[in-house]
Amino acid sequence: MQKSKGKWIVFCLVVLLVILHQDVWNWDKKEPVFGFMPVALLWHACISIGASLTWFIATKVAWPDFDEEIAASARQAQEEQGS
Numbered sequence: 001m002q003k004s005k006g007k008w009i010v011f012c013l014v015v016l017l018v019i020l021h022q023d024v025w026n027w028d029k030k031e032p033v034f035g036f037m038p039v040a041l042l043w044h045a046c047i048s049i050g051a052s053l054t055w056f057i058a059t060k061v062a063w064p065d066f067d068e069e070i071a072a073s074a075r076q077a078q079e080e081q082g083s
Contacts, residue, residue, distance in 0.1 A: 006061030013054045021047055 021044075029039040 006057075010054065010058040010062050013050075013057065017047060017050055017054060020050075 023040060023043050026039045026043055031039070033039055033042050
C-alpha cells in the first residue's frame with residue numbers, strides 16, 4: 001500500500017471515530033449490557049479499542065521509514081568529518 005493512501009485511510013478512520021464518539025442514540029437506553037454494564041460505557045470501551053487499532057494502523061502504514069544502515073553510515077561520515 002502506498003504511504004499517501006495509507007495516510008488518507010488513517011485520517012478517515014480518525015474522522016469516523018470522532019463521529020461515532022457522539023453516541024446520542026445511546027443516551028436513553030437504561031438497560032445494562034451483560035447484566036451490569038451501561039450501554040454508553042460499553043460503547044466508549046469499543047471506541048477506545050477502535051482508537052488503539054487506528055493508532056496501530058497509523059504506525060504501520062503512515063509512519064515514516066527509518067533505515068538503520070543509512071543512519072549508521074551518516075553517523076560514521078559525521079564522525080570522520082569531525083576528527
